[in-house]
Amino acid sequence: MRRITISLDDSIAEQFDQLIERRGYENRSEAFRDLLRHHIETERKMTYTALHCVATVSYIYNHHERGLASRLTAAQHDHHDLCVTSTHVHLDHDNCLETIILRGKFKAVSAFADSLIAQSGVRHGNIHIIPVQIDQPLRSRHVHLLPGT
Structure with missing residues (x-):
């Protein structure tokens, strides 16, 4: 597993933390992974690269x-x-x-x-x-x- 660091505006970070709490994620990393999976799969669907x-x-x-x-x-x-x-x-x-x-x-x-x-x-x-x-x-x-x- 690779570790990455991101910087966010305070407002976006606060909204992200609220999203994590509402959805019951244990931590930011798991929530961020789910967001990335969703966007990657959406892209695959839109471009028909998913067979x-x-x-x-x-x-x-x-x-x-x-x-x-x-x-x-x-x-x-x-x-x-x-x-x-x-x-x-x-x-x-x-x-x-x-x-x-x-x-x-x-x-x-x-x-x-x-x-x-x-x-x-x-x-x-x-x-x-x-x-x-x-x-x-x-x-x-x-x-x-x-x-x-």
Whole structure:
């Protein structure tokens, strides 16, 4: 591990310390590492240098909306190679929350997640994508998905 030193204006340092306290970080170093990871991964996503990813897509929809539940299910079946699992929660008599876990090539996962959220009738959609590297250990039949450090 490498040690670096940074200088901050008093105002920014105070705001940073408040952020650390609100989020429950043990120290400044861990908070700073998380900020850097977030910005590095955001850059990888924006420049499409991330080749593979895992993701969650969550959304709320009214299951009475004509054909919407069927369209969402059909879309998942059409992309079964990306869909790992899904959960379906009944929020009330009308609204459902679904969360789908995806994995695959970054562009395909991103496009599919966007298409789910864009369905007419889907509300409160959110996508969380984490770029990963694929590693297959020697003499192993399975693959490891390694998130960025």
